[in-house]
Amino acid sequence: MQCLINRNVSKLCVLLALMAVAAFGQRTYPSLGTSLSQDEIKSFDMIVGPEGKELPPGQGTSKEGADVFAKKCAACHGRRGEGGSVQHLVLGGPGNPKKGPWKDTEKSAVSYYPYPTIAWDYINRAMPANKPGSLTPDEVYSAVAWLFYMNGIIGENDVMDAKSLVKVQMPNRDGFVPAKPVWPPNPKLVLRRGERRNGRECRKNKRSIAWPYGPTTRFT
Numbered sequence: 001m002q003c004l005i006n007r008n009v010s011k012l013c014v015l016l017a018l019m020a021v022a023a024f025g026q027r028t029y030p031s032l033g034t035s036l037s038q039d040e041i042k043s044f045d046m047i048v049g050p051e052g053k054e055l056p057p058g059q060g061t062s063k064e065g066a067d068v069f070a071k072k073c074a075a076c077h078g079r080r081g082e083g084g085s086v087q088h089l090v091l092g093g094p095g096n097p098k099k100g101p102w103k104d105t106e107k108s109a110v111s112y113y114p115y116p117t118i119a120w121d122y123i124n125r126a127m128p129a130n131k132p133g134s135l136t137p138d139e140v141y142s143a144v145a146w147l148f149y150m151n152g153i154i155g156e157n158d159v160m161d162a163k164s165l166v167k168v169q170m171p172n173r174d175g176f177v178p179a180k181p182v183w184p185p186n187p188k189l190v191l192r193r194g195e196r197r198n199g200r201e202c203r204k205n206k207r208s209i210a211w212p213y214g215p216t217t218r219f220t
């Protein structure tokens with residue numbers, strides 16, 4: 001029996017060794033596509049993060065954006081960014097931003113986003129849905145300026161460019177909690193036994209509840 005096991009184990013070893021040679025020894029993969037060129041990789045690598053470091057040069061105002069929107073967006077999203085056949089993008093109005101609470105159907109408005117760059121990044125990569133990636137940076141800045149103006153977030157003549165866009169204060173910027181709980185918790189946010197604050201309560205018979213989130217704890 002011992003012998004049998006040994007023999008099987010050694011067969012397995014030989015098989016594994018052969019598979020390893022097959023896997024590592026073969027360096028080309030015929031019929032499995034072609035390698036991407038640096039330019040192709042660059043064309044996918046266009047995500048703009050919350051700090052906007054990747055934003056390209058360019059600029060736009062809400063007036064220019066009204067034109068872009070009418071020509072390239074209104075057919076699906078409606079003339080004023082709502083009432084079209086797909087998601088509405090505008091809530092509230094110029095000078096009157098929507099503040100929470102948000103119903104599920106309202107969360108497609110750009111004023112729901114916590115960072116201004118989300119609008120730029122998404123529109124640049126995914127819109128118009130029938131021709132994604134076709135907008136110039138100026139068109140994206142303009143469309144964002146118009147959407148921000150219509151949502152009451154910026155003024156009608158504010159110019160959106162790589163510098164000004166990241167400074168826009170989104171009305172719902174505090175409406176999200178961090179993806180990861182922050183540890184150790186901010187002592188100001190920890191409730192003691194019997195304490196009640198901001199609609200949260202630590203019952204007397206419980207140990208103190210640590211509220212392990214950072215400063216952005218408003219749920220809307």
Ligand code: HEC
Nearest residue numbers: 072073076086087089107108109122123127128129130143
């Ligand atoms: C052919 C129809 C069509 C056109 C044209 C179009 N969109 Fe969209 N748009 C969509 C659809 C469909 C979605 C939802 C996509 C999804 O949820 O996956 C969407 C989603 C969006 C969103 C995200 C909404 C959210 O849920 O956060 C924004 C912002 C947006 N579009 C902006 C624009 C802008 C700006 C233009 C014009 C440059 C445009 N769209 C043109 C169909 C369109």
